[in-house]
Amino acid sequence: MIYLIDHEDSFTYNLAHLLDSIEPTFVSNYYDIDLKKLEQSSTIVLSPGPGEPKDYPKTSKIYKKYKGKKKILGICLGFQQIVYSEGAKIVQQKNILHGYQSYITVNNKSIFKNNSEFLAGRYHSLKMAEPFVSKSMYITMRCKKTNVAMAVEDDINQVYGFQFHPDSFLTPNGKNLIKKIISR
């Protein structure tokens, strides 16, 4: 079972349908987390949402508790929560992108095909600051145009994060990305 934590976003259920088509998915509001079900789940997914990681301390706690024990996937705000918990700073970016489609390129640290590129939908005002240093987590995808970090992967601990929205209709290949991670 996948447990999806909803940070009161208006895109969470697009992600829920995507996940549920791969594995049964339980969704709960951030303010109403069912700890028993969370414990029973095999994968925890952190949803997009307004604001920044420090607005959601419970999610940071959950991440730290289950990292290495369960598969964890973060989308948009969820991505930022992962890297924030790993010590990265979250900053405002120059160009604010909401409802924007751009090309993403994949590098050789990724479980996805090296040098491949694809179109993705983006909704974010903030980004992770670089340089980002971690023992086992790597930046694996970037915006083709601006080079902003678009994904992190820690395949040892099975932690994955996307800054873009695989759930958006602007990401035609979104389902395959998620499928590969869930079935890994």
Added chain:
Amino acid sequence: MLNNNEYLNKLYQSDQPLIIYKTNNGFDVYTDFSKKYLINRDNIKNFLNIQTKRKQSKINSLNCYVGFFGYKVLCENIGIKMPKQKTNNFYEGIFYKPSTKINIRKNISIKSVKKNYRQIKTNKKNYSILNKKFDLNLSLKKYSKLFDDFSKNIKQGKTYQIKIAQTYSKKGKVNAVELFWKLMKMNESPESFLIRDKNYSIISCSPETLILKKKNLISTKPIAGTLRKTKKMNINRALSFFRKNEKETKEHNMIVDMERNDISKICKTGSVKIDKLKKVEEYRDLFHYVSTIKGEIKKNTTNHEIISSLMPGGSVIGCPKISTIQLLNSKEKNDRNIYTGSFGVIHTNGDMRFNIMIRTLLNFKNIINLSVASGVILGSTAKKEYNENYIKAKSLLELFH
């Protein structure tokens, strides 16, 4: 005895409460209301799940409730605490149970459970509109300040897009039926409607369908993107304008994803599809950029769950819905009243049709009100959005010229 036309005219001239709702190929007129149900946050669930399911008439088309939910009750229904705002204490929502329904198509046909429905008393009424000009609650200066505040919130990621509402108002009491048909000649829109009750009336040329539910199928048709009509502009040019314009495209993309989300809450996994993406619709003063999203409703989903997932309609608030409503509440000094609520019909078999109450006049306590909104999105300017609001209000404001 009066023939159908004479009866309808007499009905219009009377002060008997009535509702007119635009349909695909004509208009439905509802009257002889046997019940009037006042909606509030405590009874909305019961109303949707129990009250509206009770079959009472042998005539199927009369087994329905027609009416509206205001903005406030819809926000409270999804758990949002509303602040104290300036209000005229209008109803939070009212639904009516009709005993008579008149279908205006090529011909007029009438269904009624009342034997003597054609006997109507007409009274002399007083209509008055004193001053021609409307007052506007936000000056460009005040609007610009709000615009700048919200732009900051967008930069901080607290909201991705937010819509600022403005209200036009003036004193007067309108002849609602006359004004409605005048509006239909000028700007007949797919979700137009009229409610005339003893102490208020609502006149609308709304273009936006929020919920169309038949059996277990549901669709929603969000509008995001407005272009002023000029002599040179036609529907193809408008389409190419929208496609090339990054701001309109981004705004529209966001609303499509948001409505996919809202409809996904109550639909079967994998059933939600974009039916029509980014089409242009033409109106009297403007073009709109429109998409249609549909899905198959999960088994055992209640109408209250459907209403709670989709209302208040996202395209007139911004995104994400909850944090954006909270931001709006902290800055909008007047309550939105009926504006961005929803009007529609609920049948006892569960079928529903609802619009979003935009381009809608309210006449209550001798005041005529009209609200419009447009979006703060980075890349736009306060002045441009302020002017867009005027274009949206134009066809309704010109009714009084």
